[in-house]
Amino acid sequence: MRRNAPLARRAAPLACLALLAIAVPARAESSAIERLAAALRLETISPADPADFRGEPFLALHRHLEESFPLVHERLEREIVSEYSLLYTWAGADAAAAPILLTSHLDVVPVPEGTESSWEQPPFAGVVADGYLWGRGTLDDKFGVLATLEAVERLLAAGFAPTRTIHLAFGHDEEIGGEHGAGAITKRLEDQGVRFAWSLDEGMAVISGVFPSLSVPSALIGVAEKGYLTIELTARADGGHSSMPPREGAIGRLARAVGRLEASPMPADMETIAGRTLDALAPHVDGVQGLVLRNRRLLGPVVERALSRKATTDALLRTTTAVTMVRAGVKENILPRSATATVNFRLLPGDTVEEVLEHVRQVVDDPEIEITAGTGNPASEVASTGSEGYADLVAAIGAVYPDAVVAPGLVLGGTDSRHYGRIADDAYRFAPLDLDIADSARIHGVNERIGVENYARCIDFYEALIRESAGP
Incomplete structure (x- = not known):
């Protein structure tokens, strides 16, 4: 050869x-x-x-x-x-x-x-x-x-x-x-x-x-595999009896932070790998879908929105955010003193652990939420x-x-x-x-x-x- x-x-x-x-x-x-x-x-x-x-x-x-x-x-x-x-x-x-x-x-x-x-x-x-x-x-x-x-x-x-x-x-x-x-x-x-x-x-x-x-x-x-990062978000409160709750307790504050994270995913990257995958497959895709894919650089936002609708293809475009565990409370009539959510990120090549942590801080935008980085591997x-x-x-x-x-x-x-x-x-x-x-x-x-x-x-x-x- x-x-x-x-x-x-x-x-x-x-x-x-x-x-x-x-x-x-x-x-x-x-x-x-x-x-x-x-x-x-x-x-x-x-x-x-x-x-x-x-x-x-x-x-x-x-x-x-x-x-x-x-x-x-x-x-x-x-x-x-x-x-x-x-x-x-x-x-x-x-x-x-x-x-x-x-x-x-x-x-x-x-x-x-x-x-x-x-x-x-x-x-x-x-x-x-x-x-x-x-x-x-x-x-x-x-x-x-x-x-x-x-x-x-x-x-x-x-x-x-x-x-x-x-x-x-x-x-x-x-x-x-x-x-x-x-x-x-x-x-x-x-x-x-x-x-x-x-x-x-x-x-x-x-x-x-x-x-x-x-x-x-x-x-x-x-040609690559995603990285891995787990973080914990923790909200704290005074606790007490559920008959006298504050306007916002630990669980409510944590829920607001989690909601913000899920509503603001990491940005998509269509070029590093996903775009190359689409470019190789596009000539073999029939119909309107093929036409769109073959013109993805002109129709970039359209392609990105379409791929982002499905979890399987959205994961190819960006570092994903998945809230996987929540811990709070010990009894129905006791206000918890703390509430913690575990969030798992799968890192796209090019995104670093530090960039993901900074994204979390900016999106959560609450100094009362503790953000703790756990296990992780880069992409x-x-x-x-x-x-x-x-x-x-x-x-x-x-x-x-x-x-x-x-x-x-x-x-x-x-x-x-x-x-x-x-x-x-x-x-x-x-x-x-x-x-x-x-x-x-x-x-x-x-x-x-x-x-x-x-x-x-x-x-x-x-x-x-x-x-x-x-x-x-």
Whole structure:
């Protein structure tokens, strides 16, 4: 492959990938599904309370991976990090070439008590039914671990040798912040002086129905993820008996502050990421909606108002404000001495913690309201869409999803890239899942599942990506 070639000149490699012998015999596809199903049966849960953590399922998963992928474990170096996370190194022929990092995570979220009966198939049984494999981890994110290893095993069997070093990192605690998994892996690589040209994590996918008039699937590559900040607003009062209330008590004063915050959101930013997403999709959107999007710079206020009406699209435009908890009062006839609201902000790239706090002070505009900053992380850096890594992703997506239009996007939640991004020039967030808008409710929800054919495509994607980025 010609390194640094413009995307237009990469048509030949792309075509070769599309025609690659990625067609796998049905028997091999069935074996791959069974290996993933066996992994789903191991309850590698990250509980909210660390005291409830069980390590044995993770060790059992290690053993399952070792037995399932013998060539990987024979030819790649494997390190166990923090007892339960895994780091693999596939040495490349060119030691001077910048390495790349492919990541997923081993852990899953719990199934909330009382929701088990809502599942069409048991969440940890790994059942194949109706063309789907059902279970916790099929979408988030055991499929990524197994699909990556399936692709590497297949490439090793075919005699493929990478030109550059490839690392595979699988953390064990992504669902609770990743400090001991991805965080520890990042620290180990950082101490060794490793710097990646780019990394790939979960985050976005191939999605149908982004716009009602968009006739093709959208392959959205996350080029950034939002930050996180929690603050508390507290109002205080004298308290007393409810038979002699003041004109405004602690709860009333707090309610006024909360109302002001909700009525005055942070300003929208249509250019950093959202505008680029729309510009990539607009040529494929039909009707009046397409006409408006293709002229968004002339019709900017119209587009912004339309997107701001829905929570899902408004979140792409701005740092969001969400009042999530309120604490006040102990008895119905006692005036509370204090009232506190917890407000969660998801920071858009470019907005800082300090700017959000200043926004809160100005909007609340009440010196009697105490404003306390709690936990927070800044938004990530924005990865390049003009890099070699982005072009490799576009090529691999085109090989497996030839009808999809590729666009950069913003990840609203958090991923392990909050750690890995420290040691990568560009951190991308994309999983080769074929989903529709309704499927998003299955992630962390009930009836999580992956199509059998979709999983085969996931394996194909990782093989195509490795060939494109580290092939001769």
